[in-house]
Amino acid sequence: MWYNADVDLLTTSVATVESGSEPYTLVELVGEADVTNSDALREVLDAEVAKQPRTLIIDLSGLRFMDSSALHVILRANRAMDRQGGVVALASPRDPVAKMLRLTAADQLIPVYQSVSEASAG
């Protein structure tokens, strides 16, 4: 593809959260996730999946927009986690993102929770 990757449009932050006996990986997405930054998003998620966490929670509360490129990256991460016996959960999508997850039926594949704490409780 020929375009400038937009580094400012999407911010990702990653944390390992100690939660009782079972720590989980929390990836927070803030901004807009689209085709111009889906490669960067893929690198972030691939790196976390490679650490083989039991649970990977993606906090969508700060995400104003998500296109199908970003969705595909999340679906790939979900598939990889599934293969290695882990679980991906999505937390607190805003309305446009929640609608996108419903339209594509991605919410049938990946559980969507109202909050990170609900997601971590499983």
Added chain:
Amino acid sequence: MARSSAHFPEPSSRGLPLPSPTNGAMYHTYRSDLSQVRALVLQQAQEAGLAEGRANDLVLAVSEVAANTLRHTHSSGTLAIWHDAIEVVCEIHDEGKISDPEVGRHRPAPDATGGHGLWIVRQVCDLVELTSDANGTTVRMHMTLRPPGTRN
């Protein structure tokens, strides 16, 4: 509130050219900055009186089509947006070529990691017209301001 475009005549599917945008259309050329494209569509849709949820649907549809410009061409694309009392229309034109005018009519498998873009566009818009020839591809997305049976 997406309705199937099957209820509408789609002359463009038979390869006829689309009529020109109406006077007063706003034009914007983009290459990399889809965020700006989305902001423009949202602003224009809201000014036209499209309800928030449907304005967001139109933003998603236009962004998906504009993303194809980045994926499949090496040149810029053009957004035209206009409205009248009945509808808001967004048109994306680029140098890409779509060989199958029926693309996006079937739902991809949920775990498919590709092919959702035009399917989403057809789901959220009231009417989608698509033409593609040697001059490039034009996708015109219509959103009715007050769909029948709703108070918008």
